[in-house]
Amino acid sequence: MNRRYLPRRARCGECGTTHILLPAVSAARRADHAEVIADAVELSAVEGLGFRKIAVKLDRPESTVRGWLRDFRTNAPAIAAAFAARVHRATAESLGFWPAPAITEKTNAWAMLMAHAQVLSHQYRWVAQPVVTVPWQYAALFAHGPWFFSRAGWPEQVQHQPALPRQGYTGEGGVHVSFPHSSGGTVPYFPHRKELFR
Structure with a gap:
């Protein structure tokens, strides 16, 4: 998605503060659409590409792509844990969607996000037949909120x-x-x- 989007603003009636209104499929505090960030995460987690090759492929600055990947890698343990719980609670057939263990934490996190998207597709197949496909980035944004792709959106590690x-x-x-x-x-x-x- 290389088109520009200017988000709307609205003033809060109670506090008088101006807020930026983002669509549900956008990531907070990110200039790029969630699909672009998701493509970068997939290229890194699945294909093993580095940030320079991904930046060239997506036509984005290297520093921007490096920041996306660093944030996802930092949040990977929390992402995997949160979405493993969602997959487990969502359906009795959750074992059928459970991903195989991966070598890296970021790949484990990405696989758990894919499992969550598959569970949602499975749950709503009766509503919109014959096939429902939920992209993992939208499933993640709807479940966790617009801060999913942000470091600020995830709490610190669990205190042991x-x-x-x-x-x-x-x-x-x-x-x-x-x-x-x-x-x-x-x-x-x-x-x-x-x-x-x-």
């Missing part, structure tokens, strides 16, 4: 560390970490001995 720092000290016997005990006191833990002392 304790929420609060553990209290303790480093001494001769190793790291002393205190755990609450039912007696009201604490139980020290010495990792190098792999045992608890009361």
